[in-house]
Amino acid sequence: MIEIRDLKKTFGTHMAVDGISLSIKKGSVFGILGPNGAGKTTMMKVIVGLDRPTSGSVRIDGRDPAVRQTRESIGFMPESPSFYDHLTGLEFLTFCGSLFHTQAMKHHEYLDLLKRVGIFEAKDAPICTYSKGMRQRLAFAQAIVNDPAYLFLDEPLDGLDPIGRRELKSIITALQKKGTTIVFNSHILFDTEELCDEIGILHHGSLLYSGPIEAFTKGQPLEERFVSVIQHLS
Amino acid sequence: MPASLHTILVVAKNTFRETIRNKVLYAILAFAAVYMLFTLFLGSISLGEDLHVIRSLGLAGMYIFGLIITIFLGSSLLYKELERRTLYFVLSKPISRAHLVLGKFLGLLSSVAVCLAGMTVLYLLMVAFKGGGFDSSAILAVFYQLLEMSLLIALTIFFSTFSMPLLSTLYAVLVVYIGHSLDLLMQAVQGASAPVRFFVQLLHYVLPNLAKFDIRSAIIYDASVPLSQALLVVAYAAMYVGLLLCVAVFLFEKREI
Numbered sequence: 001m002i003e004i005r006d007l008k009k010t011f012g013t014h015m016a017v018d019g020i021s022l023s024i025k026k027g028s029v030f031g032i033l034g035p036n037g038a039g040k041t042t043m044m045k046v047i048v049g050l051d052r053p054t055s056g057s058v059r060i061d062g063r064d065p066a067v068r069q070t071r072e073s074i075g076f077m078p079e080s081p082s083f084y085d086h087l088t089g090l091e092f093l094t095f096c097g098s099l100f101h102t103q104a105m106k107h108h109e110y111l112d113l114l115k116r117v118g119i120f121e122a123k124d125a126p127i128c129t130y131s132k133g134m135r136q137r138l139a140f141a142q143a144i145v146n147d148p149a150y151l152f153l154d155e156p157l158d159g160l161d162p163i164g165r166r167e168l169k170s171i172i173t174a175l176q177k178k179g180t181t182i183v184f185n186s187h188i189l190f191d192t193e194e195l196c197d198e199i200g201i202l203h204h205g206s207l208l209y210s211g212p213i214e215a216f217t218k219g220q221p222l223e224e225r226f227v228s229v230i231q232h233l234s
Numbered sequence: 235m236p237a238s239l240h241t242i243l244v245v246a247k248n249t250f251r252e253t254i255r256n257k258v259l260y261a262i263l264a265f266a267a268v269y270m271l272f273t274l275f276l277g278s279i280s281l282g283e284d285l286h287v288i289r290s291l292g293l294a295g296m297y298i299f300g301l302i303i304t305i306f307l308g309s310s311l312l313y314k315e316l317e318r319r320t321l322y323f324v325l326s327k328p329i330s331r332a333h334l335v336l337g338k339f340l341g342l343l344s345s346v347a348v349c350l351a352g353m354t355v356l357y358l359l360m361v362a363f364k365g366g367g368f369d370s371s372a373i374l375a376v377f378y379q380l381l382e383m384s385l386l387i388a389l390t391i392f393f394s395t396f397s398m399p400l401l402s403t404l405y406a407v408l409v410v411y412i413g414h415s416l417d418l419l420m421q422a423v424q425g426a427s428a429p430v431r432f433f434v435q436l437l438h439y440v441l442p443n444l445a446k447f448d449i450r451s452a453i454i455y456d457a458s459v460p461l462s463q464a465l466l467v468v469a470y471a472a473m474y475v476g477l478l479l480c481v482a483v484f485l486f487e488k489r490e491i
Contacts, residue, residue, distance in 0.1 A: 011490070048326045050491060068328040076326035082318040084248070086255035091248075098244040099327035101237045142323060 001026050002047065002150065002181065007056035009042050009205075016042040018205035019056070024198075029172070029182045031192040034202035035230055040185040041079055041154055043202070047183070048076045048152050060150055072102050075148030079155045079185070081139035085128035089119055089138050092127060096142040105145065117141045118167055132159040140168055144175065151175060153184035157191055169195060189223040201226070203233055241329050245337020246344065253307050253345040262306065263349060266299035270356050277364065285366045286454065292357045293375055293450045296350065301410065303349050304342075304383045308390030309402035311338055312486070321491050332483045339391055339479060346383050350376055374464075375453045381471040382447035386410065388478035389442075395485040412437060413444035442474050 002024040009017040017039045024030045032040045045051040047058050049065035063070040083092060090110060097105045105113070114120040117137040122130065130138065136159050143151060156172075157165045172195055176182060186192050192199065193213060201209040201216070208229065209216055217225045235243075253259065273291040277284030312335070315321045324334060354376050361369045389409060393402035412419075416438050423434045446467050449459055 045322075050322060050325055068330055071326065071328040074326065076322070078319060078322040078326075081323070082320055083323075084252045084320060086252050087248070091251065095244065095248045096323060096327065099241060099324065099329050101240065101328065139323075146327075 001061065002183070003057075003059040003062075004047070005057045005059075007043070007046065007058060008054045009039075009046055009051065010054045015205050017046065017053075020202075020205075020207045021056075022200055022207060022210055024181065024183060026181050027176070027179045028197045029176050029184075029195050031196035031199045032183065032185045032202060033189065033192060033199055033226060037204075038202040039205040040202055042205075044076075044152055044154050044183070044185060048074055050076075072100060072146065073149040075143035075146060075151040077139045077143035077151075077153045077156055079158070081135060083127040083130075083135065083138070086126060088124050088126055089114060089130070089134075090123040092138065093141055093145060097145040100146040102146075110145075113141050113145060116171065118164070133161055133164050136160055137164065137168070140171070144171075149180060151180050151182045153182065155185055155187065157186065157188055165191070189226055193217075193222040201229070203230060208233075238333060241333045242337045242340065245324070245329070245334055246340035249311070249338050249341025250344045253311075253342055254348065256307065258306065259303060259345075259349070262299060262303055263352065266295065266353055267356060269295045269299070270353065270360060274360060274364070285361065285364050288360055288364055289366070289369065289372070290450075290454050292360060293372060293453065296353045296357060296376065297379055297450065299353065300346065300350050300379055300383055301386070304346050304386050305390060305403055305406045305410075307342055307345065308387045309394060309406060310399040311342060312391060312394040313397075313399050313402070316489075316491060319491075325491065331486050335391060335479060335483050335486055339387055339475075342387050342391075343380075343384050346387065347380060350380055350383070371453045371456070374459060375450050378447045378449050378464075378467060381467060382444055385442055385444075385447075385471050385474050385478070388475040388482070392478045392482040392485075395482050395489065409441060410444060413442050414448070415445075416441065416443050417445055443470075446470060 002022075004020055004022040007017055007020045008015065020043065032043065034040050042051065046053050047060075047065060049071055052066065058065055060070055060074065065071060065074065087095070093110050093114065094107075097110060111120065111123065114123050117140055119130075119134050119137050119141070122134060127135070127138065136156070140153070140156060143153065157168060160168060169191065172182060184195075196213060198210070198212055199216060200207055213222060216222075270292055273288050273295065276291060277287040280287045315324075321334075325331065354373065357372060358369055361367075361372070386406060390402055390406050393405050397405065419434050420438055423431050452459055
């Protein structure tokens with residue numbers, strides 16, 4: 001379970017995350033929605049331990065994500081990922097996998113993972129030759145290289161073609177069935193509606209809503225309801 | 235193997251791969267090779283002093299090109315990761331920032347060592363070709379040089395925790411220049427006013443005295459280098475590297491990414 005209590009993150013005088021409290025159930029798929037600059041990425045960076053909160057706390061299974069051991073069970077895919085361009089896809093994935101101690105993969109498992117995300121053919125090509133969609137797939141692969149119990153995805157479907165989106169969504173669904181807790185930020189509300197059990201809506205760093213999609217949409221399409229709520233506040 | 239050491243070595247291996255495949259590095263090495271071969275020509279027009287010229291210019295060339303490689307690769311090492319956010323991949327894994335800094339240091343040191351080894355082989359072949367036999371003493375000079383480069387790598391990593399690559403390069407070049415002139419500076423200010431002497435003394439204590447790593451002249455003139463001196467220089471380099479990396483880790487820990 002992920003427990004976020006009165007989380008605040010400021011950058012100078014700017015309050016990026018403003019007192020968010022939230023619980024995300026184990027095994028659920030939770031979507032964080034919000035307009036640009038709402039604080040989604042900042043909140044995710046704090047949850048995975050990349051940034052420290054200004055105040056408040058985050059606990060994953062009762063443990064602080066700033067502690068290294070907690071991150072053994074976390075997978076994170078950043079938004080618009082940037083890579084070590086001189087490495088090949090396989091080398092990069094092996095590097096990421098080798099940073100884990102308890103779930104280190106064998107060579108053939110890395111190859112299987114590259115097959116699973118659809119970039120096996122390009123495994124020995126330098127990453128600088130990859131298209132945006134291939135980079136997105138590689139970033140997804142490194143996020144699940146440790147078979148994480150908690151997977152955090154920041155705009156995972158951004159830049160993917162329809163086939164790529166469908167493939168990644170099917171992997172996300174398979175992970176959910178396996179019991180992985182998945183938290184993701186997305187601007188693509190159609191995908192969010194399709195994948196998520198629950199959503200959280202952020203606006204100017206504050207949490208407007210948290211709970212099941214149906215309770216928020218009240219029979220309307222998610223996109224329509226989301227836009228009307230945000231426009232009403234702006 | 236302890237988990238921490240394993241993590242550091244994984245980062246070091248990755249850094250080595252990433253830096254050794256940098257195309258600019260090969261351009262610098264090609265330039266170094268051309269320069270080294272050119273010393274053969276310079277030796278041939280030096281009226282019987284060809285071996286002396288080759289040894290002197292060869293060791294100096296290895297130092298200059300080693301320095302260029304070290305500063306070029308070191309000054310952008312951490313900054314590039316921060317700027318391009320590749321650190322998000324690494325630091326979301328079970329790794330501390332201290333492990334990352336140490337891994338980066340070891341990885342770049344390995345790359346610089348491989349480049350120096352390549353240049354040393356070329357140098358040794360040239361000296362042997364000119365009838366100088368196996369110049370084993372040059373290996374000691376290169377070892378001293380590697381110690382200096384390790385210190386400079388730590389220095390550039392320290393600078394890159396808070397400044398842009400261009401500024402890090404500038405700071406590093408300044409430290410190299412002053413670091414090799416500290417003894418001369420101390421002599422020059424002996425008759426100067428108290429504030430000037432205090433300032434130079436401060437520099438002398440704070441900045442690394444890089445002249446300690448320069449035994450090229452001694453090697454060229456076949457003077458012996460006592461073992462006790464070598465051990466002191468190793469300890470001096472280790473102390474400075476340790477100190478710089480500790481401060482770099484401290485600053486890096488404080489930094490928002």
